[in-house]
Amino acid sequence: MTTLTRAHHNQALWRDYLELTKPKVVVLMLITSLVGMFLATRAGVPWAVLVFGNLGIACCAGGAAVVNHVVDRRIDALMARTHKRPIAVGRVSPRAALIFALILALSGQALLLAFTNQLTAWLTLASLLGYAVIYTGFLKRATPQNIVIGGLAGAAPPLLGWVAVTGHVSAEPLLLMLIIFAWTPPHFWALAIHRKEEYAKADIPMLPVTHGEHYTKVHIVFYTLILLAVSLLPYVIQMSGPLYLLCALGLGARFLQWTWVLYRGARPHAAMNTFKYSIYYLFLLFIALLVDHYLLLTL
Structure with a gap:
């Protein structure tokens, strides 16, 4: 050159x-x-x-x-x-x-x-x-x-x-913040499993490197269950309506399914597929919140 x-x-x-x-x-x-x-x-x-x-x-x-x-x-x-x-x-x-x-x-x-x-x-x-x-x-x-x-x-x-x-700050935005906070670990740990060797090479103490893949997969499932529960709270506090509830249940069930596939090791590239789905999950969940909000305003 x-x-x-x-x-x-x-x-x-x-x-x-x-x-x-x-x-x-x-x-x-x-x-x-x-x-x-x-x-x-x-x-x-x-x-x-x-x-x-x-x-x-x-x-x-x-x-x-x-x-x-x-x-x-x-x-x-x-x-x-x-x-x-x-x-x-x-x-x-x-x-x-x-x-x-x-x-x-x-x-x-x-x-x-x-x-x-x-x-x-x-x-x-x-x-x-x-x-x-x-x-x-x-x-x-x-x-x-x-x-x-x-x-x-x-x-x-x-x-x-x-x-x-x-x-001003109120309970509703803190709940939205809590949803993303619960979403972050399963989202990022799935990627960390996929990139485990690279993180180890770079000496970054990501969970799969320090505690192993099985331990990380258990925690991914655990945090996804927490996320599913937290995602239903907007409906519980009447911040959203039935449309959002159905979307949160459907999206959360699919997310949990992917984390279970990852835990069982049933499919190749499950970690990366879980990571990719998690991005769609968050996007669609918040769009559902928005659509439900304006639907409620018209009723």
Whole structure:
């Protein structure tokens, strides 16, 4: 490879900076944030809050993701799933990435302060620091329960969306947050089983590495049962109606079926299939909440 070609290959493009923000993860977070906003009111969400509030949340989430790339760059270089990430291969320098993360975080905070309220801005900042500093910088390398404890930061978007509209915290958004908190362990541990050897190579104490696959599978089933129970609570507290209840039962039963298949080792690639289904599960569950909300308003 010539020097000119190598320089072109290593040059950062806008796609590299976009990749640093983990856009697919941010989109899923924004869906839960949007649902939180719409569930918070019987009237329409003000357009400025809807647009700029979610943009602010997205910027802060993206900034936290960039920090994750910087901190994990040596780990990323060792893992097949992540070894082509922009910082790991040298297309983006850690310094440039941190400047980018700071710009995103400050822009996000400015948008939230200007178009929502101070409580939303503070809660978003706490979520950013929880993921970028506490989880990425400490918990991920410190304990096999890293994803359980660190899951609080990733569970915040529906609470942020709700507070952006109402200006206060109440039981309903905390329940939405609890659903994502219970969803995170079976979602991520399924991926961790699939990538067990890579985490071991990178010396990351994920549960399958420290306690074995059987132990992890038992806990995946256990947390999925908790998730199924928690997902029914919006109906119990009359936050949602029968449509959501049926969707939560159906989606939860299917999730439990996949975790049981994973536990029994009955199918190849069950871990990755469980991981993929978990993403569809969360997306469809929150869409069901939203559809049910507006159905109730029309009755």
